[in-house]
Amino acid sequence: MSVPIASLPVAQRPRERLRLLGPHALSDSELLALLLGQGTRGRSALEVAAQLIGDYGGLAELAAARPEELAARAGIGPAKAATVVAAFHLGTRSRTSADALPQLTAPDGIAAVALPLFAGARVERLLVLICDTQNRLRHRAFVAEGAIDHVAVPVREILNTVLRHDGRAFAVVHNHPSGDPEPSIDDRRASTLLQQAAATVGLRYLDHVVIAGDSWATAAPLV
Template identity: 70%
Template sequence: MSVPIANLPIGQRPRERLFTLGSHALSDSELLALLLGQGRRGESALELAADLLAEHGGIAGLSAARPEELSRRAGVGPAKAAAIIAAFQLGTRARVSPEPRFRLDEAADVVAAARPLFAGARVERLLVLVCDAQNHLRRTVFVAEGAIDQVAVPVREILNTVLRHDGRAFAVVHNHPSGDPSPSFDDRRATTLLRDASRTVGLRFLDHVVVAGERWVSATPLPRIGE
């Protein structure tokens, strides 16, 4: 029979263990149970957390789960699914927050700043890296997401994102979940559109990079950054 967390001895309750021993002492299931808050009838938050981890093959698999996929799971729903996704995203941002003076001098710098944000992505996503006049990275913003290999390039939204964050220059990065980073004809056409449109609004377009795991390719014809 399931035992609610509130009925466990104090020394076995995740929240009390966190305050007493620190978050590092908690198991993956305990940390996830704290996010879930409560389970469902016949299943405690700890048991629900353990089941979720088992279903997705552990933390790495769970981090790549889609919100709608999680929300359909009995005992989770939209609110808990959103909390799980948000927690993973905060962890990612904490790991990859750029140095205050992180500068995009070449395509490899763009990749270094962007690639961790695509970890576990199973669909194409389009990321904008907003920079100041000296190419110092100010903000990273996802502006589009689509089916595998079918993300669109919303030129107007990209430019509006840069301007909204007081950017003066920008680069864009998108991923190929197929594992092949080779830019498609549409990728290169979008690059040309972005370069031309950025000039009309006084922005500098730095680069468009396609990433696929550890591999990457620039979709921008030379000259690129610093042209």
């Protein structure tokens, strides 16, 4: 029979353990249970959390889950799904924002910045890396998300995003969930369009990098 968290001894409740011992003392399931807040009929938040992690095969896989996918699961729903997704993304942002601002002078530097942001992604996403006049990274922004093998390149939205954040230069990065980083002809056409469009509004186009897992390649503009 399921035991509600409120019925557990105080010293075994995740919230009290966090307060007394700190977050490092809690298991993954306990931390996730705190985000969920409540369980469902017949199952405590701890049980729902443990099953969720088990079904996905670990935290890294759970972090890649889409909000609507989580919301459809029993005991989760839209509000809890949004909380879980937001928590994972805050964790990612806190790790990346703590780093010194890198200067993006070469494709390998662009890839190094982008790789952690695509960890576990199962659909194509398009990232814009916005830089200042010295190519120092100032802001990261995802501007598009597509199906399993395609994401449109919204040139106008990319340029507007750079200008909105007072950027002077930018690079774009997208992923290939197929596992092959080799740029397609469409990827290279997109590079050409971005290079030309950037010049018309006084922005400096740096590069277009394609990521697949831990590998990457540059999508050079078509000559």
